[in-house]
Amino acid sequence: GIKCNIDYVDNDTLIYTKWSEDPKGYDIGQPAISTLHALIDADMLQEISYEDIPNSKYISTDKCDISLNDNDKKYSIPYNTTGGYTWIYNTKTFPVTITKMDDLLDEKLRGQIVTMPYSFMWYPSALMHLGYSDSSTDGKEIAEATEWVKKLTANVKVFDGATPSSSVKNGECSVALTFASDASRALLDDPDLDYLKVEDQTFMQCTQYWVIGKQSPNSKNAEKFIDYICDPKIYAECLNTYPAISNNEEALNYVSDDYKKIEGMFEIPDDKKIIHSQFGHPY
Template sequence: MKRKRIVCVALSLMLVLSLAGFTGCGKKSASNGELNIFTWTEYVPESVIEDFEKEYGIKVNWTTFSSNEDMLAKVKTESAGTYDIVQPSDYMVEQMIAQDMLMELDKDVITNIENIDSAFLDPSYDPGNKYSVPYQGGVAAIAVNTDKVSKEITSYDDLFSEDLKGSIVSLDDYRAVIGMTARSMGYSMNETDTDKLAKVEEKLLKLKDNVKVYDSDSPKNSLISGDCTVGYCWAAEIALAQEENPAIKIVFPKEGPYVFMDNWAVLKTAKNSENAMKFINYMLDSETSQKVSEEFPYLNPNAKAVEELGDEYKSNEAKNPPADVIASGEYVSNLDTDTLAIYDAMWTKLKK
């Protein structure tokens, strides 16, 4: 108790500055533990994560991936408990369930599931939403810079035209690109017949000269910059590109598009499962979901949030693809390992 006054003053000043700095950052301490999430790139607003941390006092450790396959491989190679929450697409949910990788969701905590439109519940890949709940979805559509491209483009098949040499930015996703090729030929995106797949490969390789950039993270950048004048990418990316350049138009392919739905799921090895359930419920809150769509305008399955987003969102076909477009499309399904090996070999030849 006999410390010199100058020491006391110094310590007091340090404490005040420390508290001021803490208050200035606007975050609560991680008094309620941590949460490790693994999501798609450019898909969850940082502000939403920060708001969750403030509200719940939970520190979020956030990592991103660029494809379902990358996510699965990373989860399998990292030590158990590295990740709590993942964000798999429809077919990957099915695959992870089959491999006993996902934890059953606690619906007593995830009460905001009632905000989800019934049309997006009880999917074939997870009956009863036992292991997953929908986050956002959409279609893989075609972007066309009408100031630069005179050719009329109406279909996936048009992307293989020699007129488009070196002009396309394409999703860097083998199921999306091979599936699109198959669909352009009247086949399923989930084709397994080896004779048909041989024909798909022959056509697929014709795409090599047309694709200038492969980018699943932010294909809009190539469209906005003018590096590419045509895109095969997520409709939401086209919507964001249109905000910068109204000459960029969206085309829903006449074959019917690749349709997807991404989901929240909790790994069976999660160390922070209680926090994971709280986070998923938070993300299904209509106000939170509205904030997500305002920054990343994908198809939103949260009916309450869609109502709050209003006509600007609901009437924008790039942000909110029409029901008949969705109905005309096809989801990717989980395939057997032998077929996936064929797909992988085709993809390697295309990218070589």
């Protein structure tokens, strides 16, 4: 019975901008970790009343950002963890076998790749692929990573920050680097698509968090909304619609068979390298 008015943003930092310009204009936000920290530092959030959100007991922080600290938990409740990014390909049209990162530089893939236009994802990945720290500030190492990224982008036909999988589904490209959630939906829609198992792939994870504005005019209803989403059955509906890593273990008892088919996509092997993004959610 509560009407929700929603604004969508294509850049996580806009959450901070919109809220700072209109502190009473929004009740709830869903930032990633860097914007969460900025909002806390600017004293723009109210502390979470966990007793008023009883379903928060189902939410775990085990799969959240490594930089999430006890102070952050006073102001936020995790929603989902995006599962980073995934390579998918058309099994009938891709021109080369891809088993390692350097295979993506093959000239046979010229004009065949669609990727997200985010250098903050590519540079850490390239640095780690070359054996360096993902946060290296060494000029020589960064220059080497730059050359690797240039070779990759020479094969890119489309940069798409929303749904990269669409360029593979429509035949424009044969290989896509896309959000795991976008990839999972594409695999469910098209049986000719599969995801690449690249042996030296790096992974990125970032979580989105529910927060309530310090000057929220409807904070009690905001708490009711968050409690509703944390309900395992409702959370499962969210996973079915927008697949991701679940921070609600109980919800996995209610997910659809389709979600179970692609759930393995979000699992990161213990021996794989993970980039923990400090830049916020790429959307």
